[in-house]
Amino acid sequence: MDAFDAEADGVGYGMLYFPSAGQSVQLVTDIALNRLYEDALPGYGLYTFVLLGAGFERASGDALARHSELFRMIETYVVTPGATEEPSTEAHVFLVPIRAGRSPTAPLMDLAAVDLSDLMRRRLGELLRQRGQARLAARIERGAGPFLVSGLEPSLLPLDGEAPRLVADLSGLGPEHLYNLVDAYDRDIPPEMRERPESLSALRRRLLELSPQSRSASGSGRGETDGKRWIFLI
DSSP, X not given: OOHHHHHHOXXXXXXXXXXXXXXXXXXXXXXXXXXXXXXXXXXXXEXXXXXXXXXGGGOOHHHHHHXXXXXXXXXXXXXXXXXXXXXXXXXXXXXXXEETTSOTTSXXXXXXXXXXXXXXXXXHHHHHHHXXXXXXXXXXXXXXXXXXXXXXXXXXXXXXXXXXXXXEEGGGOOGGGHHHHHHHHSOOOOGGGTTSHHHHHHHHHHHHTSOHHHHHTOOOSSSOOOSSOOEEEO
8 A cells, every 4th residue: 555545544544652751652543644643632742753764664774773773762762650641741752653453562663654654754745845945855755764753733744834843864873873862852841941942942952962973964954955964954
């Protein structure tokens, strides 16, 4: 099933939520497929959508190792002790597209929905081209990935046309960086930054501080990619 078929047949798809605080891991399903990534659960402080790289089903070597380690870190590291019944604005949350009909005890790597992720990458690519970032769009559409897309809104795509998104292209990172990367995302948001753009800026700063390698390969803001950057504020 390709991305177009997936959009027409949403049954069996879902989004797994991994919050840093508040609720425990939660599965959300919807027959209207686009609502899974355009109308996520409200109430969290920062949302990060996890997108698989192009050709994920055929991935091998470093690409396979990156995806596997990222999912392993998310499902084992992102733990919410003393979970509450409601989302919390102090929490960052990872959202992972999955095939909901598969065994809930299966590893996250095996649950990931390739076709739904492909659809989400295509939608993101369309947005980037509208914003004049064709090179970054092509990178996301064709790159080995995975990709992380973060924002304040409960949506992959901006509800406000100018709302910023922080995009991390992990295609060039080694699996050894992913523990620190997930740690940089999985932080509670200080009260003074909740529901404010400063929380997204703070996340970007943490990513830039991951390692000398990541600092030298990062970009400084909006604009076209130069092929070396891996963090983009759009």
